Amino acid sequence: MENPTEFRLEGDGIDLGTLPKVSLHDHLDGGLRPQTVLELADEIGLDVPADDAESLAAWFAEQSDSGSLVEYLKTFDLTTAVMQTREGLSRVAREFVQDLAADGVIYGEVRWAPEQHLAGGLSLDEVVDAVQAGLDEGADDVRAQGRRIRTGQLITAMRHADRGLEIAELAVRHRDRGVVGFDIAGAEDGFLPSRHRTAFDYLATQFFPVTVHAGEAAGLESIRSALIDGRALRLGHGVRLAEDLIIDRQDDENTYVTLGPIAQWVRDREIALELSPSSNLQTGAISAWGDELIDHPFDLLYQLGFRVTVNTDNRLQSSTSLTRELALLSEVFGYSLDDLEVFQLNAAAAAFLPIDDRDELVEQIEDGFSEA
Template identity: 85%
Template sequence: MNTNSTEYRLEGDGASIQSLPKISLHDHLDGGLRPQTLIELADEQGLEVPAADADGLAAWFTEQSNSGSLVEYLKTFDLTTAVMQTRAGLARIAREFVHDLAADGVIYGEIRWAPEQHLARGLTLDEAVEAVQEGLEQGADDVRHQGGGIRTGQLITAMRHADRGLEIAELAVRHRDRGVVGFDIAGAEAGFPASRHRTAFDYLASQFMPVTVHAGEADGLESIRSALFDGRALRLGHGVRIAEDLLIERQDDENTYVSLGPVAQWVRDREIALETSPSSNLQTGAITAWGDELVDHPFDLLYQLGFRVTVNTDNRLQSGTSLTRELALLSDAFGYDLDDLETFQLNAAAAAFLPLDDRDELAELIQDGFDEA
């Protein structure tokens, strides 16, 4: 799979979307493997894969992921995590991950992953984090040597159905000066609210560690409420079901009149970023309440209402996508132009888990890049 091989250009001015500077906030390490790498690592470890060639394996992932269910979608990760159990494997995957981001025009990427899922072959939690950081740094060095530039940060994820939240939170804090920029919880959302990990979130707050929480994807407003209240989330992973707290009062030929419920009002007014992932949201059924095509996605309504929307890939392998492609799909669906795409990137820069000066620097790089487009 090479999602960068297609040339995506904006209608009208013809700007190349791939060449624009971009920021990726929601991108899973175990959802971004190169199919050929997966095949090679599986062969080294004596594991079977459902297809013998890279194109066939990429097609298998996409087919398996188009289930309309987050639970079924997550089953594809059994295969990817199986080959991510050694230091060398983790480092290689992380290094290639950075190469692929840079090739897609990403200048800053936050890479999330759950170390607790990568201990089957004897690694400790700390060794796993160190291996990924080694790969990320090697990848960034490679990009610099090729005349480019990219910065990355790890988001350490705890699995919400497990009981290791505090342990993983402590892991994140231990590595905060060695590549880790924030904390996340992920996995099956329904039935596993952020409140299950309240002790971990209390600890993270005491350490001033920023938090994003998967919420509003496979569950609704109560999940989002728990992410905000129990998790003190500064961003919402996906968050699209915040649209359930919007009441469309009336529409005419030119305008839609909407009132916001208390949760939506809080998220918008506090500029809590929504880490939307359009293709993934379709695959997992996150937008079923509004339809089953991209044009039905509440993204545009949230954008028009002033929510801090960002565009992400979630899992590039499962969705057969790239950040460039996601932006192109949204542009086709809603008629976005260069200014809109710049707004999405500036939203992401403002929401990045970086110091203010670094976020301002990212914003300047984005503005300069779009001015040159």
């Protein structure tokens, strides 16, 4: 992966790596360091497809660039395999925070599925505690370097499994110990959020915030279910919401669009879209529009006033960073520093934090961008 500080805003020469950022969609098991995978695998006698960190990073990137979410998800068999002990979970979480901070992130929500980390004999509560210990240690490391970062866990249930309510109860049980929200993830097509309606009903009674993976491998029906059954405050990816946009006509300067009912609802209620440009290309989420970043409906959604946010999804699989994603978008769509600030302010407004804390994030972002 490139050093995030190597990216500069074209024309201005601004170091994008130093800008304050908010990360809302970043998977713990998709953000491991290749060297850590090698070392943890060696400790448990697990075979890996490469002998050195550089080669392993290349393997992850190649395997993930298939155009299929199902194939993309298979790479997680390796990362989750080395995250089955308290020590492994804590180490990965600690390094995750260190890497976020190195990328300029001041607040990051870390999503992961505890039910996938029980093979070593730990309980659901124990794995959540292990990850939180690592997150806290990472924040202490960052603080010792004279910087600060805050994180929150997004506890995720696997949408193809039947543990939704159990995982929802787990999330609420840890709401005062680092957990800030709930999510469902995994193979989206064929597994509507309505499958976990009981869990979402419970979370609503607990006033517990929800984001739902929807609009990535499946379309408007999945998004509709996320909004109705899941009461989603944010959409994980949500890129296929663009299927509900009807382009009436175009001229040299403008595109005239009619919003369908789902898109209208999402825009009017400022439900954040957790867009992940590189990942969306890799998984084929934007295949209806093309296979290059210029084809991504990100800019159309932005110009129409949707609350778009920029995310990495899985830094290891996509060989990326939040800084890199911003640089790619700027290069392709000609975004200015002001645009990049809007994306961070959108993310801060959508964070699963009390409003006073969100206001503090906004202040940090505005100060950081004004000094750039």
